[in-house]
Amino acid sequence: MIRLPQLNDEKLFPDPSRALVEPNGLLAFGGKLSIARLTEAYSKGIFPWFSPGEPILWWSPNPRGILPLEHFYCSSKLAKLVRQGRFKVTLNHAYDDVIDACASISRNGSGTWITAEMIQAYKDLHLAGHAHSIEVWQNDALVGGLYGVVSGKLFCGESMFHRLTDCSKLAMYYLVDLLKAEEAPFIDCQMLNPHLQSLGCIETPRRDFLDKLAMLQSQSFSIDCWKARILSQSS
Structure with a gap:
């Protein structure tokens, strides 16, 4: 028991x-x-x-899944997608739509873990300034994105989605760029899975993760700088 x-x-x-x-x-x-x-x-x-x-x-x-920013794998295909500039990328422009889209995806045929209760709670977190989204657009259509929670100077990734190939990876590319600009060490990915591993996610002992997390609690991100940077990078 x-x-x-x-x-x-x-x-x-x-x-x-x-x-x-x-x-x-x-x-x-x-x-x-x-x-x-x-x-x-x-x-x-x-x-x-x-x-x-x-x-x-x-x-x-234990262990904990993390993505050290220097480990992020940007394939030649993704790099080409970034250079082409075919998609517009925004920050916190459609947070509710992103989390709703993530919740609509069946994971491994077993439905979604993003329950109605979770959706409302994380929308409240966003309104309180603790949760953020990155959106990828083709014209006026939302075709990919991700959302997560900020704790000190750590971004805790929650979920991502795509409606066009590689558009969730494109959102991750821009997230990594934002975090590198503020010298954040890694993204919390919670638990390793094959998709995250393909992006560079590794496992670290829980104790090491918690020690680093504690040090990051006295720091913070500048969300206004995020907005300015993502606008300049994707326009």
């Missing part, structure tokens, strides 16, 4: 070192997806992940 701490409005998260080995990283359940709870979670290397009908489950896996 799995015994997990149950959260309520007052109870703090357990130390991530107490997370289960199997399933990897399961730490606690319950609580609410409030702005305060989510920002606390991300500052401690914890994130929610659950399916419809399940209680809110909180995770901190």
